[in-house]
Amino acid sequence: xxxxxxxxxxxxxxxxxxxxxxxxxxxxxxxxxxxxxxxxxxxxxxxxxxxxxxxxxxxxxxxxxxxxxxxxxxxxxxxxxxxxxxxxxxxxxxxxxxxxxxxxxxxxxxxxxxxxxxxxxxxxxxxxxxxxxxxxxxxxxxxxxxxxxxxxxxxxxxxxxxxxxxxxxxxxxxxxxxxxxxxxxxxxxxxxxxxxxxxxxxxxxxxxxxxxxxxxxxxxxxxxxxxxxxxxxxxxxxxxxxxxxxxxxxxxxxxxxxxxxxxxxxxxxxxxxxxxxxxxxxxxxx
Amino acid sequence: xxxxxxxxxxxxxxxxxxxxxxxxxxxxxxxxxxxxxxxxxxxxxxxxxxxxxxxxxxxxxxxxxxxxxxxxxxxxxxxxxxxxxxxxxxxxxxxxxxxxxxxxxxxxxxxxxxxxxxxxxxxxxxxxxxxxxxxxxxxxxxxxxxx
Numbered sequence: 001x002x003x004x005x006x007x008x009x010x011x012x013x014x015x016x017x018x019x020x021x022x023x024x025x026x027x028x029x030x031x032x033x034x035x036x037x038x039x040x041x042x043x044x045x046x047x048x049x050x051x052x053x054x055x056x057x058x059x060x061x062x063x064x065x066x067x068x069x070x071x072x073x074x075x076x077x078x079x080x081x082x083x084x085x086x087x088x089x090x091x092x093x094x095x096x097x098x099x100x101x102x103x104x105x106x107x108x109x110x111x112x113x114x115x116x117x118x119x120x121x122x123x124x125x126x127x128x129x130x131x132x133x134x135x136x137x138x139x140x141x142x143x144x145x146x147x148x149x150x151x152x153x154x155x156x157x158x159x160x161x162x163x164x165x166x167x168x169x170x171x172x173x174x175x176x177x178x179x180x181x182x183x184x185x186x187x188x189x190x191x192x193x194x195x196x197x198x199x200x201x202x203x204x205x206x207x208x209x210x211x212x213x214x215x216x217x218x219x220x221x222x223x224x225x226x227x228x229x230x231x232x233x234x235x236x237x238x239x240x241x242x243x244x245x246x247x248x249x250x251x252x253x254x255x256x257x258x259x260x261x262x263x264x265x266x267x268x269x270x271x272x273x274x275x276x277x278x279x280x281x282x283x284x285x286x
Numbered sequence: 287x288x289x290x291x292x293x294x295x296x297x298x299x300x301x302x303x304x305x306x307x308x309x310x311x312x313x314x315x316x317x318x319x320x321x322x323x324x325x326x327x328x329x330x331x332x333x334x335x336x337x338x339x340x341x342x343x344x345x346x347x348x349x350x351x352x353x354x355x356x357x358x359x360x361x362x363x364x365x366x367x368x369x370x371x372x373x374x375x376x377x378x379x380x381x382x383x384x385x386x387x388x389x390x391x392x393x394x395x396x397x398x399x400x401x402x403x404x405x406x407x408x409x410x411x412x413x414x415x416x417x418x419x420x421x422x423x424x425x426x427x428x429x430x431x432x433x
Contacts, residue, residue: 028326037324041296044329050293051340056365058337192334204337205364 005084012083013076020216021045023223027249034253045212052209060109060202067105068207072214074098079221085149088136092129095221098214099125102199109202117198121186123260127267128173132225134275138166139228141282151231158230160240165278167229169271171244176267177222180252185260219245294340294366294423297329298416301339303359305392306382307346310406311373315343318409325413336362341419343412344392347375347382353395360396368399368419372412377401 025042032039041047059065078094081087099121106118136146142162143150151159160167176183184190188198195201203211226244227237258266304312318325319332333339336359348356360369371392374380379390392398399422402415 032324032326036321038327039324040326040329044297047293047296047329050290051297054290054294055340058362058364192332197333197335197338200338201335202337208338 008083009080012080016076016079016220017213017216020220021049023219023245024216027245030246030249031253034250045216049209049212052212053206055205057206058204059207063108064105064202065207067101067108068203068210070101071098071105072210072217074101075214075217075221079217079224082148082221082224085147085152088139088146088148091148091221091225092132092136095218096125096129098218102211102214106199106202111202113196113198113201116195117186117188117201120260121199123264124176124179124183124186127264128176128271131169131173131267131271131275134272134279135163135166135170135225138163138275138279138282141279141286148228151228155231158232158236160229162282163229163278165274167226169274170226170229171247172267172271174222174226174244175248175251176263178219178248178252180248182251182255182258183263184252184257185263191257291423295420297331298340298420299331299333299338300341300343300416301334301336301359301363302332302343302345303356305344305346305352305356305376306349307373307375311345311376311404314406314409315345315372315412318412323409323413325416328413328417330416336360337364339363340367340423341416342367342369342396343372343416344369344376344396344398345372347379348389348392348395349382349385349387350389351387353389356392356395366423368422369396370400370402370412370415370419371398372402372415373407374403374405377403380405 022042022045024045025040028044029039029042074094075098078091078098081091081094103118103121103125106114106121109115139151139159140146142159143154145154179185179187179189181190186199188195200208200211223241223245224237227241230236230240302312302315317323318330336342340363342360342363344356360367369392371377375382376392379388382388383390389395400415400419402411404411407415
């Protein structure tokens with residue numbers, strides 16, 4: 001590992017939450033404006049984080065605490081691998097480990113709401129993991145390697161031109177990952193009367209703050225994967241990721257919450273069809 | 287501690303518990319979330335979970351049937367926390383005061399920090415009550431709140 005790599009990792013870990021938290025602030029403000037409200041200040045996610053961090057520690061059991069740290073550590077690792085332009089498959093696997101850590105934490109308590117949320121989170125992972133894998137396969141077909149660095153160095157034109165359908169499928173995955181409508185299923189952000197707060201029900205205080213922090217890293221990582229589709233320069237990648245993020249906010253506000261069975265049907269039928277058709281076309285044109 | 291206190295005052299998450307109110311005050315509380323009053327401007331979010339909440343907003347009189355639930359919700363909230371009694375019933379028992387099943391105001395069960403009178407309490411009064419409760423999180427007033 002060179003000094004340059006070390007610097008990249010440090011910058012990612014330090015600046016990651018600042019950018020991610022700011023994006024969440026933009027999300028809450030824009031959502032409020034779309035609903036005809038004024039909305040909270042842009043720094044609201046940071047206030048929430050600091051407040052949660054300063055609250056008293058209530059832990060249901062020891063393992064739950066460990067799983068929160070696991071979720072954070074795996075997600076930071078995945079984001080750092082992305083920043084270092086490493087293997088795309090490894091990034092997807094490490095991200096999945098993080099997700100599973102959160103699920104194990106929610107399963108480690110007795111609350112039925114928490115368990116419900118964890119079950120639904122598993123279903124969400126079942127829905128999006130195949131699409132992420134197919135996206136990695138499609139990128140491999142185009143670049144001849146799973147390395148993110150090759151996407152930046154080898155391609156003459158953006159991936160979006162050769163993988164437009166995969167890109168659409170990944171936009172659906174972005175919505176699931178952000179837990180937004182219509183896939184507001186495991187965390188139940190807008191339906192407390194259904195399963196309280198789903199997977200987050202039993203996390204409180206500093207541990208909920210750590211989960212918020214992890215979300216900021218996670219959002220950046222998923223936006224990073226979206227950005228790969230216009231990786232001619234880092235700014236173009238950031239622009240397309242930002243456009244996708246803004247689109248998600250609009251979708252969140254115009255869509256109703258749907259059920260998990262609809263999610264599986266929709267994501268598997270639409271997502272896998274889009275991905276497979278795109279991969280087939282790539283094969284035929286080779 | 288300055289930054290932490292600012293964060294606490296800017297991000298009060300509310301847990302709303304209906305302790306047997308007539309729903310008048312509950313409608314007024316929900317009105318606070320609508321575009322007209324939009325309490326999210328102040329970072330106020332209605333969370334349905336005591337473990338995430340900072341401020342417990344109670345409507346209706348405490349009665350023998352649900353005092354256990356109210357106590358349980360209060361105990362599950364992590365420190366620092368505040369309780370607001372919204373409406374005349376929550377403050378003193380209101381028109382139900384001498385009913386055989388009613389214990390009186392919410393303060394018979396949990397310590398109340400702020401009383402918001404009114405039948406039903408106006409949204410402006412409720413927002414004002416939350417702001418008053420937030421002042422308890424500031425260090426200068428913290429000792430008094432602990433008493």
